[in-house]
Amino acid sequence: MKRTNTFEVRPRSESDEALLQEVMDATASFWNELTYARRQQFFDDESIWETDEFRGQYKGQLGAAGVQTVTRKNNAAWNSFFALLESGEDASPPGYWGNADDGRDLRLFVRNDSYEIQWGEHSRVEIPVGQDLKDEYHMGYFERLRLEVRGDPKWSGEQGELEIQYDEVEDTYRAYQPVTIDESELDSPLASEEAALDLGVNNLVACTTTTGEQYLYDGEELFEQFRSTTEEIARLSCKLPPDQDTSQRIRRLYRKRSRQRTHAQKDLIRDLVERLYDEGIATVYFGDLTGVIKTQPSPEINEKLENFWAFKKFIDQLQSVCEEHGIAVEEESEAWTSQTCPECGEQTDTVRHRETLTCPCGFEGHSDLTASETFLRRNTDKQVRPMARPVRFQWGNHEWRSTTDAPELGTNPNEQRTNP
Ligand SMILES: [Zn+2]
Known part of the structure; x- marks a missing residue:
């Protein structure tokens, strides 16, 4: 049985936060470059699986395990796309994490055997980073990026791949940790x-x-927030030149509006x-x-x-x-x-x-x-x-x-x- 622990993680210093942002940014770049290359190959009717050239490029930032994890995630996305195509469904190929105008979606995956969480009074999670970033941030060879954990785990068991997402609107980092738990630990018989x-x-x-x-x-309150963003979108739309139907700011507001709602939901x-x-x-x-x-x-x-x-x-x-x-x-x-x-x-x-x-x-x-x-x-x-x-x-x-x-x-x- 799988369950998910959700908690907030916090960098302990500005320098740690800069490092975390660099790791997330490199993850997004890697994902986007790999996706771009594979989309080109797909639309040119070529095999998408020969895309090894990026691995070396990101190893210094993400480490070998990090590169492997992103590659595996990307492979999985393409495999499910191909499976949908085969079953005759209307599907579109895997997309990018964000875009150049609005910025990237920052998230990070850490393989189950490459991170460690210590729960307790000084809860923390340690995640690996590549050697180049370690050098840049004056970290020791065996050192890892240490983040503070806020919250209590609901489930304990065998840990799965950790995902950390950066929420731009709230300026927070949220972690999702899947765990495989014992059936006996499951839902109390009293439920x-x-x-x-x-x-x-x-x-x-x-x-x-x-x-x-x-x-x-x-x-x-939530609807008021939504409505005022909608009004701002309408106001900006009126001011657009006649040959233009949107702008970077308008797209950004749409994104903000749906993020706020999704977050509250x-x-x-x-x-x-x-x-x-x-x-x-x-x-x-x-x-x-x-x-x-x-x-x-x-x-x-x-x-x-x-x-x-x-x-x-x-x-x-x-x-x-x-x-x-x-x-x-x-x-x-x-x-x-x-x-x-x-x-x-x-x-x-x-x-x-x-x-x-x-x-x-x-x-x-x-x-x-x-x-x-x-x-x-x-x-x-x-x-x-x-x-x-x-x-x-x-x-x-x-x-x-x-x-x-x-x-x-x-x-x-x-x-x-x-x-x-
Ligand atoms: Zn009555």
Whole structure:
């Protein structure tokens, strides 16, 4: 069974950071040059496998193992491309990591036997660099680049290839470490609880669990950020000369916009799935968004749904992170859940106004949280425990934070409880 540890790594000094950037930059150059050569050969109908000339060139920066790893990754990308072609699918050959205008995508792969992580109070990871860079940075022959590790590993087991990515927007380095774990270490036998998600546009996710937890991820701040970048793109587009339909700055803004969204989405999923995992959730239900589109057909909602929220990508990611944690994901019909009163079952006479659902029977509650609760009760066979106070999260400062000010004693400041 494979699982992935995610954590942040930090260079310990400016010089270490410069070195790390050089290694990542050389990795991207190598990838791009190799890809360019192979694309030429492919389009000229030649074999792509005779591309040894770059290996020597990058060995001084990446070391022999580093060169081998990038080559193997590139081989794998071409092999899957050829496999797709063979099965008659529409595929395009492997592409570049970034481009000259927007800069390169900086990432780094380290073979499983060439790095070492020490966990504990002074957690760190050591990665190899090539001899030329060692000389340039006055490192000893056996020395490696040492990075600080922030965070705790969730999984232990046989380590796989480490990937480090540089996030330009947040100016951070994230590491992904696949580990192969023992089946017996897997999901606790206690994990049998269930959760339901109500996905929306103003509140991105409302979640209710059978253990009585409720989480609400508010999308307003994030959407504002998205909208202001969109406006800037529109403003710049108006100023373009008539023969030009884009510019370097506009492309950069598009990239920034989607990176910000992707980053917030990834973080939301990690945050949520880790909470669910800790609650012992074994199954998560989610509905499709057709209900939302039908009940609120407005151009603004459609903009949010299609451009901003990238729903399909979100679901794909949710599935993969849940799978990583041994949680099953099931799609179910969401019809009427958003209008149903949890107290009396009324569906037609209830009223949704902004964040509140009210019913003639006297019920009044948060509309999205209520919907997720109704959705859960409809799908689960389990007993649903009484609800604790919901926790509301808002995107700000690159992470999902609870929006209340006063932390309760003994709770993590990131998950303070709030009144509905
Ligand atoms: Zn009612």
